Amino acid sequence: MIMQPPPTSRAWVEIDLAQLRRNFQLIRAGSASQQNRLRFVSVVKDDGYGHGAVEVARAAVEAGAVFLAVSNVAEALALREAGMESRILIFGERHEDELAICLEQNFTITSGKLEVLERFSQMAAVRKIVSPVHIKVDSGMSRYGVRWTEAMPLLASAARLPGVSLEGIMSHFAMSDEADKSFAQTQLSRFQNVLTEAEKAGIAFRYRHICNSGGFLDLQPAHYELVRLGILPLGVYPSKVCRRIPGIEPVMRIKARIASIKLLDKGDVVGYGMRYTAPGPTRVAVLPLGYGDGFPRVRNQGHVLIHGKKAPLIGGVSMDAITVDITSVPEAQAWDLATVLGRDGAEEISIHDIATLKNSVSYDAMVGWRSRLPRVYTGQ
Numbered sequence: 001m002i003m004q005p006p007p008t009s010r011a012w013v014e015i016d017l018a019q020l021r022r023n024f025q026l027i028r029a030g031s032a033s034q035q036n037r038l039r040f041v042s043v044v045k046d047d048g049y050g051h052g053a054v055e056v057a058r059a060a061v062e063a064g065a066v067f068l069a070v071s072n073v074a075e076a077l078a079l080r081e082a083g084m085e086s087r088i089l090i091f092g093e094r095h096e097d098e099l100a101i102c103l104e105q106n107f108t109i110t111s112g113k114l115e116v117l118e119r120f121s122q123m124a125a126v127r128k129i130v131s132p133v134h135i136k137v138d139s140g141m142s143r144y145g146v147r148w149t150e151a152m153p154l155l156a157s158a159a160r161l162p163g164v165s166l167e168g169i170m171s172h173f174a175m176s177d178e179a180d181k182s183f184a185q186t187q188l189s190r191f192q193n194v195l196t197e198a199e200k201a202g203i204a205f206r207y208r209h210i211c212n213s214g215g216f217l218d219l220q221p222a223h224y225e226l227v228r229l230g231i232l233p234l235g236v237y238p239s240k241v242c243r244r245i246p247g248i249e250p251v252m253r254i255k256a257r258i259a260s261i262k263l264l265d266k267g268d269v270v271g272y273g274m275r276y277t278a279p280g281p282t283r284v285a286v287l288p289l290g291y292g293d294g295f296p297r298v299r300n301q302g303h304v305l306i307h308g309k310k311a312p313l314i315g316g317v318s319m320d321a322i323t324v325d326i327t328s329v330p331e332a333q334a335w336d337l338a339t340v341l342g343r344d345g346a347e348e349i350s351i352h353d354i355a356t357l358k359n360s361v362s363y364d365a366m367v368g369w370r371s372r373l374p375r376v377y378t379g380q
């Protein structure tokens with residue numbers, strides 16, 4: 001873990017651990033049921049959405065996370081190898097050959113398939129253990145899980161398996177963070193019906209969970225015993241319209257240093273494909289990061305912040321460089337800092353701005369920064 005960017009760093013991702021801890025605290029404090037403290041899963045898949053899975057996991061555990069969650073066995077093993085002893089949920093389905101390692105490492109599988117649960121149960125029984133599992137119900141996302149209409153027979157069979165205990169039951173919203181909550185409500189009532197039927201059949205679950213960050217913010221009645229939070233603790237809202245929690249701020253910033261400054265005459269062109277022609281004398285800063293670092297491959301679009309001012313990108317983004325117009329930032333000098341993501345004075349470039357450049361969503365923009373950009377951790 002790097003604490004300070006070396007003075008020669010060309011560009012880096014800064015992760016503010018103090019803000020991360022603050023976000024977790026605000027999320028817990030802001031949950032409506034004060035007497036019933038919020039129980040949450042910290043979702044740290046895809047390297048903690050590009051923030052560092054272990055660093056986010058540590059802050060989450062310190063804030064009281066009941067489980068960590070990832071999407072595959074390799075990610076779960078990486079957490080164990082870093083010394084994380086917490087419960088770990090693995091989303092998605094497991095190949096038969098992955099079940100042994102899940103038992104050995106105490107990973108909690110989430111499955112909607114009876115054959116997987118049966119196999120897991122057999123293997124656990126051989127080891128003379130009973131392994132907790134979470135049953136995944138597909139309530140309308142049509143991805144993982146047993147279809148809500150077919151959940152009861154699976155639950156009835158799974159409840160009789162000697163090597164597993166039905167600790168959890170979960171589902172996942174297809175759209176929880178937009179103003180129109182009608183499909184989320186449909187999914188919630190399908191899920192609730194399964195829960196009610198299960199209860200009638202004498203099958204009880206310690207943890208029922210369906211909420212992601214959007215559901216946590218906007219669907220209080222769907223919290224049950226556990227919510228699964230990925231994006232929100234990182235200080236980014238899943239959509240423009242969901243509820244805001246004052247004080248929550250982004251944890252990730254990206255900085256670069258000006259590697260070179262150029263003076264152009266009217267008519268000079270910039271970059272591959274000659275996508276920009278200077279309309280008059282223009283001062284240009286070259287920043288040594290490009291699409292090879294995950295910067296969106298745009299041309300003549302977007303900006304960075306230098307000395308608190310906007311410097312628009314001109315020309316195309318190269319693998320290793322972007323060029324920005326600093327004609328209106330005369331104080332800028334070589335090796336000065338540029339903010340590629342984050343705040344500088346009154347200005348801010350948000351992850352939503354980067355997502356717009358990519359024609360994508362903030363989730364994609366967050367995970368898109370390549371490992372070539374070192375992660376630097378502040379606020380220990």
Ligand SMILES: *Cc1c(COP(=O)(O)O)cnc(C)c1O
Pocket residue numbers: 043045091172211212213214228229230231232238
């Ligand atoms: C990624 C994921 C989450 C977290 O979603 P956020 O919107 O980032 O909070 C929750 N549940 C499942 C099943 C996921 O795959």
